[in-house]
Amino acid sequence: MATIIVTFIIAFSIPFFGTSSIRQLALRIGFVDAPAARKLHKEPMPMMGGVGIFGGAIVAFLLIFIVFEVYTLSQPVIGIMLGMVIVLAVGLADDKMGLSPKVKLAGQFVAVAVLIWFGVMVSLPVPYWLNIFFTFLWVIVIINATNFLDNMDGACAGIAGVQAAFITLLGALNGQFLVAGLAAGVFGACLGFLRHNFQPAKIFMGDAGALMLGFILAILALEINFPENSNFVTWMVPLFLLGVTLFDLALVVYARLRRGVNPLTTAGKDHTGHRLVNMGFSQREAVMILYIFSGTLGMVAIFITQASVVEGYIIGGFVAVLCISAISALERRQVTQ
Numbered sequence: 386m387a388t389i390i391v392t393f394i395i396a397f398s399i400p401f402f403g404t405s406s407i408r409q410l411a412l413r414i415g416f417v418d419a420p421a422a423r424k425l426h427k428e429p430m431p432m433m434g435g436v437g438i439f440g441g442a443i444v445a446f447l448l449i450f451i452v453f454e455v456y457t458l459s460q461p462v463i464g465i466m467l468g469m470v471i472v473l474a475v476g477l478a479d480d481k482m483g484l485s486p487k488v489k490l491a492g493q494f495v496a497v498a499v500l501i502w503f504g505v506m507v508s509l510p511v512p513y514w515l516n517i518f519f520t521f522l523w524v525i526v527i528i529n530a531t532n533f534l535d536n537m538d539g540a541c542a543g544i545a546g547v548q549a550a551f552i553t554l555l556g557a558l559n560g561q562f563l564v565a566g567l568a569a570g571v572f573g574a575c576l577g578f579l580r581h582n583f584q585p586a587k588i589f590m591g592d593a594g595a596l597m598l599g600f601i602l603a604i605l606a607l608e609i610n611f612p613e614n615s616n617f618v619t620w621m622v623p624l625f626l627l628g629v630t631l632f633d634l635a636l637v638v639y640a641r642l643r644r645g646v647n648p649l650t651t652a653g654k655d656h657t658g659h660r661l662v663n664m665g666f667s668q669r670e671a672v673m674i675l676y677i678f679s680g681t682l683g684m685v686a687i688f689i690t691q692a693s694v695v696e697g698y699i700i701g702g703f704v705a706v707l708c709i710s711a712i713s714a715l716e717r718r719q720v721t722q
Contacts, residue, residue: 386557386562388449388562388566389553389557389562389565389566389569390569391449392445392446392448392449392566392569392570392573393445393553393569393570393572393573394573395441395444395445395448395570395573396441396442396444396445396569396570396571396572396573396574396577397441397573397574397576397577398441398573398577399437399440399441399444399445399574399577400434400437400438400440400441400574400577400578400580400581401576401577401578401580402577403437403440403441404434404437404577404578404580404581404588405581407433407434407436407437407588408431408433408434408581408587408588410433411431411432411433411588412431416431416432416433416480416481417430417431417432418430418431418432418480418589418591430586430588430589431587431588431589432480432588432589432590432591432593433477433480433588433591433593434578434581434582434588434589434590434591434594435473435476435477435590435591435592435593435594435595435596435597435598436473436477436593436594437574437577437578437581438542438574438575438578438590438594438597438598439469439473439574439593439594439597440574441570441573441574441577441578442469442570442571442573442574442601443466443469443570445569445570445573445574446462446466446566446567446570449566449570460503460504461503461504461505461608462563462567463503464499464500464502464503464504464505465500465503465505465567465601465604467496467499467503468496468497468499468500468600468604469496469597469600469601471492471495471496471499472492472493472496472528472596472597472600473593473596473597474492475488475489475492475493475496475592475596476591476592476593476594476595476596476597477591477592477593479592479593480591480592480593489592489596490525493524493525493528493529493596493600494521494525496524496600497520497521497524497525500520500524500604501517501520505520505604505607505608506520507519507520507523507607520607523603523607523623524600524603524604524607526603526634527599527600527602527603527606527627527630528596528599528600528603529596529599529634530599530627530630530631530633530634531545531595531596531598531599531602531630532592532595532596532599533630533633533634533637533656534595534629534630534633534656535589535590535591535592535594535595536654536656536658536659537584537656537658537659537668537671537672538582538583538584538585538586538668538672539579539582539583539584539586539669539672540658540672540675541590541594541595541598542575542578542579542582542590542594542598543575543579543583543672543675543676544629544630544675544676544679545571545575545598545602546571546572546575546576546579547676547679547680547683548602548606548626548627548629548630548679548683549568549569549571549572549575549602549605550568550572550683551626551680551683551686551687552564552565552568552602552605552606552609552626553565553568553569553572554687555609555622555626555686555687555690556568556609559609559610559611559613559690561608561609561610564605564608564609567601567605568605571598571601571602571605575598578590578594583669583672584668584669584672599630602627602630603627606622606623606626606627607623609622609623611690614690614691614692615694617694618689618692618693618694618697618698619689619690619697621686621689621697621701622686622689622690625682625683625685625686625689625701625704626682626683626686628678628679628682628685628686628704628708629657629675629678629679629682632657632678632708632711632712633656633657635708635712636655636656636657636660636712636715636716637655637656639712639716640655640716641653641655643716657675657715658671658672658675659671660715660718661674661675663718664718682704685700685704688700689701
């Protein structure tokens with residue numbers, strides 16, 4: 386447990402104290418996000434915040450693994466770190482040059498392929514090729530859904546932090562201290578970065594940060610397991626841990642398909658946070674509501690880990706109905722405004 390705490394503190398400190406320097410560097414080299422009609426900021430905003438998040442998480446990982454020699458730097462961990470580097474590089478290139486969706490997706494495929502090569506993948510009782518398919522599907526969906534969340538000051542970093550916090554807790558409670566330690570690094574890095582990113586933000590994480598966070602959260606949610614309960618019910622745990630991410634993705638895809646536009650290449654102010662602002666909440670209040678929503682789903686995930694099959698499916702079905710109803714209500718309100 387002490388290792389988890391140390392990892393959190395190290396990961397928190399690096400972006401908390403170091404992001405100001407990254408911000409100055411971004412301004413100096415012109416690594417900024419220009420205002421646009423679909424964006425909320427009115428002045429050029431320095432990017433590269435994802436570098437600070439990555440730095441906090443990766444340095445904490447390496448100190449724990451190499452310097453303190455708490456864990457063995459195993460093949461799966463190496464694969465995860467290499468994948469993070471690949472996704473970060475793709476995100477930085479996109480932030481600076483504006484990559485096409487196909488090129489971004491190709492980079493993500495390479496990162497997932499590295500994961501699988503190093504043995505990190507879905508392990509369902511199905512043919513091997515199906516496990517490969519589900520691994521690609523899960524990780525790439527979460528990567529891009531997390532990127533969708535990066536649409537308002539503090540939204541993506543804060544939600545990712547809440548999700549990482551619950552993964553840390555579940556990992557520690559179930560004796561999976563490696564997963565808990567990795568998640569604690571992500572939690573700390575997100576929380577430290579929020580000092581600079583909460584509304585009004587001084588720096589953005591950019592695609593580099595959002596894609597990287599989606600990648601590592603998808604893997605951590607995938608790696609956590611609960612041997613004392615049936616897989617027939619605990620498969621829902623990752624869905625609830627990353628529930629806000631999936632909810633926002635479902636809302637945006639549904640809304641854009643109804644309008645007859647491509648949900649993946651079209652951008653707009655139709656995300657959950659934007660809709661909360663349209664309902665009269667401030668940006669800060671909207672983001673805080675999303676944090677609470679994420680925390681609530683995290684508590685549901687904890688319940689699912691202890692639930693029987695019947696209990697798990699009752700609560701899972703109930704939450705699913707609530708989410709579908711919320712998506713329908715938010716879209717109807719948007720249309721009538």
